Amino acid sequence: MRRSVISNMLIISALIVVLFLLNVALGSVNIPTRAAWNILWGTADQDPIWTNIILKSRVPQTLVAIVAGAGLAISGLHMQTVFRNPLAGPSVLGICSGASLGVAFVVLLSGSIGGVALSRMGFAGDIALTVGAIAGALAVMTLIVYVSQRVKGNVTLLIIGVMIGYVANAIIGVLKYFSVEEDIRAYVVWGLGSFSRVSGNQMSLFVTMMCVLLPLSFLLVKTLNLLLLGDQYARNLGLNIKLARLQVISYSGILVAVVTAYCGPINFLGLAVPHLCRAVFRTSDHRILTPACVLMGALFALACSLIARMPGIEGALPVNSVTALVGAPVVISVLFRRRKEDTAE
Amino acid sequence: MKQPTIKIESLSTGYRGKNNVTIVAHNINATIHGGELTCLLGPNGAGKSTLLRTLSAFLPPVEGSITIMGRNLRDYSDKELAKAIGVVLTEKTDLRNMSVEDLIGLGRSPYTGFWGNLHDEDRQKVAEAIEMVGIEPLKDRMIQTLSDGERQKVMIAKALAQETPVIFLDEPTAFLDFPSKVEIMQLLRNLTRTMGKTIFLSTHDLELAIQIADTIWLMDRNKGVSIGSPEDLAIQGTLGEYFVRKGIKFDMERGMFRIENEYNRCVRLTGEEPIRSLIEKALNRNGISVIDSASDIAIDVSSDRIKLEQKDKETVEFTSVSEMLNSLFQ
Numbered sequence: 001m002r003r004s005v006i007s008n009m010l011i012i013s014a015l016i017v018v019l020f021l022l023n024v025a026l027g028s029v030n031i032p033t034r035a036a037w038n039i040l041w042g043t044a045d046q047d048p049i050w051t052n053i054i055l056k057s058r059v060p061q062t063l064v065a066i067v068a069g070a071g072l073a074i075s076g077l078h079m080q081t082v083f084r085n086p087l088a089g090p091s092v093l094g095i096c097s098g099a100s101l102g103v104a105f106v107v108l109l110s111g112s113i114g115g116v117a118l119s120r121m122g123f124a125g126d127i128a129l130t131v132g133a134i135a136g137a138l139a140v141m142t143l144i145v146y147v148s149q150r151v152k153g154n155v156t157l158l159i160i161g162v163m164i165g166y167v168a169n170a171i172i173g174v175l176k177y178f179s180v181e182e183d184i185r186a187y188v189v190w191g192l193g194s195f196s197r198v199s200g201n202q203m204s205l206f207v208t209m210m211c212v213l214l215p216l217s218f219l220l221v222k223t224l225n226l227l228l229l230g231d232q233y234a235r236n237l238g239l240n241i242k243l244a245r246l247q248v249i250s251y252s253g254i255l256v257a258v259v260t261a262y263c264g265p266i267n268f269l270g271l272a273v274p275h276l277c278r279a280v281f282r283t284s285d286h287r288i289l290t291p292a293c294v295l296m297g298a299l300f301a302l303a304c305s306l307i308a309r310m311p312g313i314e315g316a317l318p319v320n321s322v323t324a325l326v327g328a329p330v331v332i333s334v335l336f337r338r339r340k341e342d343t344a345e
Numbered sequence: 346m347k348q349p350t351i352k353i354e355s356l357s358t359g360y361r362g363k364n365n366v367t368i369v370a371h372n373i374n375a376t377i378h379g380g381e382l383t384c385l386l387g388p389n390g391a392g393k394s395t396l397l398r399t400l401s402a403f404l405p406p407v408e409g410s411i412t413i414m415g416r417n418l419r420d421y422s423d424k425e426l427a428k429a430i431g432v433v434l435t436e437k438t439d440l441r442n443m444s445v446e447d448l449i450g451l452g453r454s455p456y457t458g459f460w461g462n463l464h465d466e467d468r469q470k471v472a473e474a475i476e477m478v479g480i481e482p483l484k485d486r487m488i489q490t491l492s493d494g495e496r497q498k499v500m501i502a503k504a505l506a507q508e509t510p511v512i513f514l515d516e517p518t519a520f521l522d523f524p525s526k527v528e529i530m531q532l533l534r535n536l537t538r539t540m541g542k543t544i545f546l547s548t549h550d551l552e553l554a555i556q557i558a559d560t561i562w563l564m565d566r567n568k569g570v571s572i573g574s575p576e577d578l579a580i581q582g583t584l585g586e587y588f589v590r591k592g593i594k595f596d597m598e599r600g601m602f603r604i605e606n607e608y609n610r611c612v613r614l615t616g617e618e619p620i621r622s623l624i625e626k627a628l629n630r631n632g633i634s635v636i637d638s639a640s641d642i643a644i645d646v647s648s649d650r651i652k653l654e655q656k657d658k659e660t661v662e663f664t665s666v667s668e669m670l671n672s673l674f675q
Contacts, residue, residue, distance in 0.1 A: 047599065056666065069606045077490060109537065139468070159658030196554055221460060221461065222454070222457070222460060222461035225451060225454075225461055226451065228438075228440060228451075229433075229438055229440070229448075230436060230438050232403060232432065232434055232436065233432070233434065235423075236401065236426075236427060236431065236432045236455040237427050237452070237455060237507070238423045238424045238426070238454060239423070239454075240423055240427075248674075255657065278441075278442055282442055283442050283443065284440065284441060284442045284443045285443065285447065287460065287461070287462075305561065322528065338441075
């Protein structure tokens with residue numbers, strides 16, 4: 001591996017550590033940095049309220065941001081490669097919309113049919129929400145995989161993904177019409193995206209799942225590198241295209257489904273981070289891009305989560321707004337640079 | 346006697362739909378030999394690409410069989426096929442941020458392990474492929490910065506790194522300027538000679554193919570496939586049959602096609618070669634045929650002047666062909 005690659009990875013890792021500490025130290029409740037540091041290492045008895053805030057809220061939130069960011073970045077990378085489209089990303093294929101639809105069904109229908117507002121049910125409600133999101137995302141993904149076996153062009157598939165998104169949004173609109181206001185509010189809050197909604201046992205479950213899922217992405221590096229050449233060249237080099245597409249799409253679909261279920265739909269991160277990695281590492285090699293996306297995704301999510309909870313901001317900004325505000329300029333600048341390169345050559 | 350590498354028996358190519366089968370080419374019987382450059386020629390829509398796709402196993406044959414190195418194509422696994430056949434396609438890959446060397450390295454994929462890492466031996470093969478194609482200076486360039494011709498050479502190097510005895514190329518000379526076309530064709534012929542590769546390619550560059558190919562396949566929707574050396578096909582008149590249409594004529598002497606001109610005047614032309622022939626071409630192009638017997642117009646050429654004698658007119662001398670033509674058409 002080239003030296004610049006290793007040094008870049010080290011720089012990103014160092015930044016992750018810095019942002020991790022900042023995420024723990026900063027927040028709406030003012031805790032002195034020294035106290036936060038001590039609590040983190042459990043060295044001294046500190047104010048129990050501070051200890052609670054840091055260990056029960058800030059640290060879990062930060063961990064969730066790290067794994068969610070890494071997961072979305074990896075799924076974005078995989079989708080951009082398999083669809084050979086720079087604009088492919090978790091939200092484009094309609095998988096996020098699928099998750100939203102699942103949640104909408106659970107949240108909005110429980111009120112109007114079951115007669116209970118889900119938002120009042122507490123923990124059970126949370127579980128129901130998660131299950132709804134995963135079911136919705138997997139349903140759309142199954143549909144996409146099924147279609148991908150039958151449709152030849154990747155562009156067609158991408159368009160179908162976008163169409164699924166529209167249909168899902170339309171159905172959600174209809175559901176909203178028949179729902180009680182409380183539930184609509186709960187749904188809207190979920191839709192804003194957040195790294196902090198996941199707590200306690202669910203957090204451990206989520207982080208564990210992601211820690212199992214993320215390393216699996218390394219199993220696909222050779223497949224992804226071959227897919228870069230296009231279907232026919234890849235086939236000629238011994239790759240079973242149908243199987244490869246199935247593996248890559250379902251793997252990245254599951255990643256998105258899990259992240260979306262726990263954190264809500266988070267836009268732009270999955271789209272922007274792979275572009276950022278290609279620009280920084282100047283390579284298309286997935287042996288480098290895979291670890292790069294894991295690190296860069298975590299870094300990006302930490303930065304967004306930090307911005308969302310900047311001191312002085314009451315509560316927290318919706319993560320979705322922050323990722324879009326940071327991510328959109330990144331994507332635009334990358335695309336502009338690409339055009340410039342093309343015309344210059 | 347060259348060894349036949351590929352045997353094609355009563356092959357029909359086409360696409361299998363749900364209820365119907367679209368047949369593109371019928372009942373092809375042929376062999377392709379090792380150490381030979383075979384060119385597939387034919388008008389657009391003749392089924393050249395479909396045939397190549399079928400031979401590359403991207404498309405199952407509708408009927409008949411293809412035997413490559415003694416084994417039916419059907420019996421090869423994906424992995425084995427990757428070590429038997431290398432392809433170079435017309436489709437432009439939209440690869441970015443990958444160096445030429447890394448791309449050629451992907452040609453080693455059938456031999457690399459789980460991660461696709463290159464070992465010393467693989468690196469050696471990549472270096473050899475780069476040398477054979479003569480693209481050492483491009484080695485570290487990014488794919489998106491290459492010209493079409495350079496890109497084509499890189500893909501050929503990829504196929505060489507793949508170390509397959511058979512290489513199929515779909516219109517490798519399309520989109521290239523003429524010198525690059527010649528360069529690519531010569532490169533491919535050299536590979537058949539030095540490495541004994543079996544190379545089969547489709548092309549629209551008829552004249553180039555006639556001059557360089559060992560064997561030519563002519564393909565047409567109605568006439569089917571005809572196979573032979575360029576010269577045999579010319580003698581049998583097959584070449585003419587396939588390509589001659591209004592305005593195109595096959596020139597047996599030169600072994601190439603010529604644009605047919607309609608003549609309405611004739612002149613007597615004498616003088617030194619090769620200038621005489623050049624002037625003849627210029628006259629032909631302008632609808633004037635050349636005769637040896639006496640005529641109302643006579644032109645005599647030497648290395649420094651063109652003398653034009655016309656009946657009832659003064660004799661004039663010119664220093665350039667265009668001046669002479671202008672005067673002739675006044």
